[in-house]
Amino acid sequence: MPLFKKREKTPAQESRDVSVVSTAVDDSTVSDVLLSALLAGESISREKAMNIPAVASAVDMISSAVASMPVRLFKYKDDHVVEVKDDDRVAMLNGDTHDTLDGLQMKKACVIDYLLDGNGYIFIDRKESNDVSGLYYVDDRFIAISILEEPIYKTYEIGCGGGMYKPFQFIKLLRNTRDGARGFGITEEVSKALETAYRTMLYQLKMAKTNGNKRGFLKSERRLGQDEINLLKKAWNNLYSTDSEENVVVLNNGIDFREASNTSVEMQLNETVKNLADQIKDLFHISDNDFNLTFKLAIYPVVKAFETALNRDLLLEKEKGKYFFELDVKEIIRANVKERYESYKLAKECGFMTINEMRRMENMNHIEGLDIVDLGLGSVLYNTETHEYYTPNTDTIKTEEDDSVIDGEEGMT
Incomplete structure (x- = not known):
């Protein structure tokens, strides 16, 4: 019986995402970021992940590098490899796709989906003659997979826009897939690590909103009336507000401010942020001091995954074994003069x-x-x-x- 995997978000889900952010910023009952991330019990969304600077930087670097590589088509001829330069598919992959996205934007969007969600899709629009008339990027959140759970002879169909399509009608860039239909992205595999980094960022935001003022409590020697409490709360909110120019609160006689003790996260926040950034770089296999190592471990696997997907889905059956697509990596790894x-x-x-x-x-x-x-x-x-x-x-x-x-x-x- 077919099982459907729907990736699009409902308005209710989107509103829940917003409420979680608001709660995370305003909630002061759980100040330890690491503990808060563990207690949250939720997976991080790609939108949250891309708000983390280290994640956004890594994803942009890898996707831009792959997208900027020209795609070339070659064929075997008399024991020689000859480049095919007049093929429409090459022109679409590198230039006009006949979609709203051009070739570079299409490849970049597909690689971003591949890294974050594990699934990148490009629809192949073919004429009756099997000639390709257009390549159309499809956001993976609009894709539903109908898969027959057969362990050996695996088959599936792709649902999109109310229609059902065969696998060969899409270029599929799948990360860490086990069935050839669905992949697993960074946000799913290491959601807790990214959630920790995200909440650390929110904690920094909260500290910035309070202008770095210490947390604490007020102690009064006498019982305060409601009007006095309201005025004190208003003055205190102005002190911690980023929009207010007031930076002083005058306390009435008998009211004393007691500073709350710092948590371990407050005392080691900078070190925590640096460690999380380093962990995210390790997650994407990015080396600060060795680009060649970064290329081999972070960029080249994505390049090979893209080439394999193109050769499987964009070539006709009669062309396989005689033609092959290849991304030109020379400009990326080109050394100095x-x-x-x-x-x-x-x-x-x-x-x-x-x-x-x-x-x-x-x-x-x-x-x-x-x-x-x-x-x-x-x-x-x-x-x-x-x-x-x-x-x-x-x-x-x-x-x-x-x-x-x-x-x-x-x-x-």
């Missing part, structure tokens, strides 16, 4: 690259005659266009097809 040129020098000395290949990497024009690979062996040069070997020491040319040696007075072109 000195490091690049030192790498080119090493590649040239090892015979790994020709000068023209290096020039292409730098977006420079091809120069005829520079498709030369240095094979070492006391300066033996190989021309990749004519397939000839030239030995400068003996001024001889040798072809691949013939073992004969040609005396070369003119050398190689």
Whole structure:
């Protein structure tokens, strides 16, 4: 029997989210943030998670990096890999999707859903000829999964906008999925850690609203009348209000202010915030001092997940095994000029690259005659266009097809 998973929020749920925030800010009965997070008994929403600076920064960094990578299409031809540049799907992934979102915005939105909720969806609009006419990002909160709970031959359908669709009609970017239909995002896997960070932020907000004034209580030697209590409350609210210019409260004779003791969170708030920020970075595998490590652990897995999804859902069955999509990561991992040129020098000395290949990497024009690979062996040069070997020491040319040696007075072109 189909089981439905609906991700959209009802107005009642949204109002509950707002009330929780209001209660968290105003509630002073549970001042210990860690204990408050444990007692709350609720999962954090993506909206709350994105209010945490460390989470917003990590999600934006990863999604922007992946979205900025151009998508390229390649095919195998005679044991060579050739780029296909005139395919409409590539133009849509990198530019006009025929949706309100362009290619970069579509990829970024999909990766954000992937990280936070575990599910990123792009609808593939195909013509009767199977040609793709548009790629449409769909917010995962408008997706409902109807899955048949069969452990081996797993099947499911995707509900969206009142219609039911087959899995191959969507590009599905799923995080930590176990059934190929639903993924698990950061907000679901580590909700308590993010809830703790969120409540710590609210605690800081509360401290800011009180202008950092110490909490305490008033002690009176006599019983106060209701009018006196009301005036005292008003004066005290003005003192703690961020909009008020009053910063002094005059106490009547017989009334004394007693400062409340600081909680462990108040005394170690800065340290707590730093520790939570570091934990969130670890959660997203972000390293402050090593971008290469960040790329390998935080960005590259998302890149491979995106490539796999494109190759499975956007390629026709007859194209699979012959064509493949790939995200161009060169611009992201591109080193500085000195490091690049030192790498080119090493590649040239090892015979790994020709000068023209290096020039292409730098977006420079091809120069005829520079498709030369240095094979070492006391300066033996190989021309990749004519397939000839030239030995400068003996001024001889040798072809691949013939073992004969040609005396070369003119050398190689």
